[in-house]
Amino acid sequence: MGSREDRFINDEPGEDVFRRMLEQHGALEPLEPPPDIVTRMMRQLPQQPPAAVAYAARQRDARRRLVLGVVGSLVGLALMLGLWNMLAGGQPLVAFAGTGSSAIGRLVLMISLLLKPIYTVLAARAPLFSLSIIAVVALGGWMWWWLIQRTPVMVPVEAQE
Amino acid sequence: MDPQVEEIGWVERALRGDQASYGQLMHRYTGAVYNLAYRMLGNAQDAEDATQEIFMRGYTRLESFDRTRRFSTWLLTIASNYCIDQLRRRRFAWLTLDDVAYSVPTTDAGPERRALVKEQQAIVQRALQQLPENYRLVTFLRYWNDLSYDEIAQVTGLTESTIKTRLHRARHMMAELLQDQGQTVWEVEKTAS
Numbered sequence: 001m002g003s004r005e006d007r008f009i010n011d012e013p014g015e016d017v018f019r020r021m022l023e024q025h026g027a028l029e030p031l032e033p034p035p036d037i038v039t040r041m042m043r044q045l046p047q048q049p050p051a052a053v054a055y056a057a058r059q060r061d062a063r064r065r066l067v068l069g070v071v072g073s074l075v076g077l078a079l080m081l082g083l084w085n086m087l088a089g090g091q092p093l094v095a096f097a098g099t100g101s102s103a104i105g106r107l108v109l110m111i112s113l114l115l116k117p118i119y120t121v122l123a124a125r126a127p128l129f130s131l132s133i134i135a136v137v138a139l140g141g142w143m144w145w146w147l148i149q150r151t152p153v154m155v156p157v158e159a160q161e
Numbered sequence: 162m163d164p165q166v167e168e169i170g171w172v173e174r175a176l177r178g179d180q181a182s183y184g185q186l187m188h189r190y191t192g193a194v195y196n197l198a199y200r201m202l203g204n205a206q207d208a209e210d211a212t213q214e215i216f217m218r219g220y221t222r223l224e225s226f227d228r229t230r231r232f233s234t235w236l237l238t239i240a241s242n243y244c245i246d247q248l249r250r251r252r253f254a255w256l257t258l259d260d261v262a263y264s265v266p267t268t269d270a271g272p273e274r275r276a277l278v279k280e281q282q283a284i285v286q287r288a289l290q291q292l293p294e295n296y297r298l299v300t301f302l303r304y305w306n307d308l309s310y311d312e313i314a315q316v317t318g319l320t321e322s323t324i325k326t327r328l329h330r331a332r333h334m335m336a337e338l339l340q341d342q343g344q345t346v347w348e349v350e351k352t353a354s
Contacts (some may be wrong), residue, residue: 018332020341022304027285030305031197034209038187041216042180049178051221057221 078111168232176223181298183223187216194240195307200301201244203290211247214288230315237306237316242296248294288338296331299324 022028047055168189174182194215199208212349218239226235302308302316303324310321317324 014329014332019304025281025285027282027289028305029282030192031196031199033191033212036277037195037209037212038184038191041187041213042184043212044217045183045220049230050176050220054223054224140257144346 042083077108078115165231168227172223172226172228172232175220183220186219186232186236190236191216192231194236196303196305197237197240199296200286200289200305201241201294201306202247203286205242207247211240211243211288215243218243231312234312234315237302237308239301239317244296270276284339284342288342290332291338292334296334298329300331300335303328 021026048056168186171182172186175186188284191212195208195212198211198215202208202211216235219236222239226232234249289300292300298317299313299319302313310324313319313324314321319327
């Protein structure tokens with residue numbers, strides 16, 4: 001059996017044998033795409049030249065990144081403020097933003113109030129315990145993503161029958 | 162006219178907004194892109210959607226096409242990346258196996274012959290679908306598209322030795338998968354020796 005396998009997978013002879021096997025199974029026959037697919041694709045093509053389309057797409061991406069960046073920064077700021085309030089004690093940091101008379105003060109106050117329930121839940125436990133849970137969840141999520149990302153897509157034979 | 166020169170002309174005109182020129186490129190490469198998408202994604206509907214999306218991306222990125230390279234290589238790079246990306250997304254969608262259909266188009270042969278060919282094609286397609294995606298891609302590029310190692314390296318960004326290793330393993334896995342399905346792959350081997 002070993003010699004058979006070796007012959008099958010050896011580079012040059014293996015290539016020929018493999019190609020013949022595919023030919024014998026009719027697997028190398030090219031598949032015909034749907035006959036009207038080019039017409040449909042032509043209809044979908046943008047009216048502008050590629051450079052203009054690419055420019056518009058870049059602009060869209062830049063706007064999306066900007067919005068995400070602003071939202072992310074605000075959430076990050078709010079989280080830092082909340083953590084400061086929770087861990088440092090003393091005067092809440094949000095107090096430095098004023099009494100709510102200025103626009104920025106109102107914004108910080110609003111974000112702080114919106115996120116207050118989260119801090120309350122976290123503060124109900126010991127801060128270190130809460131941070132450990134966050135770290136474990138983040139690590140678990142990252143490991144899950146990493147393993148899923150690296151695992152090859154395989155379809156079990158029995159599931160196809 | 163040299164096809165590569167002709168294609169560069171089409172690209173130049175498409176860049177100036179001549180959609181018909183890009184249409185010529187689509188006519189020439191729809192088959193190659195559709196076949197790659199079908200072999201990678203495993204069903205006709207996904208292959209069709211992928212073909213449309215790949216050509217749309219090609220149009221948007223046409224400016225980045227390096228005229229010293231072959232257009233087919235550049236387009237297949239986009240197609241390969243798109244298909245790998247789709248396969249990765251499927252994992253997050255908790256793909257059910259019902260989604261993996263194996264619709265092989267009919268041929269012009271008689272009904273019995275057609276049924277046999279269809280069954281054999283489906284067996285190979287099923288085995289191909291069970292290869293890890295990166296192995297499947299190099300296998301398709303090598304045997305279905307007849308690309309050289311160098312061309313596969315350009316499409317995938319892999320080194321030649323990695324490609325050879327993946328092809329070697331892919332052939333080994335395919336042989337095992339086909340044998341598991343009762344295929345007499347060794348008869349082919351005997352005829353080759």
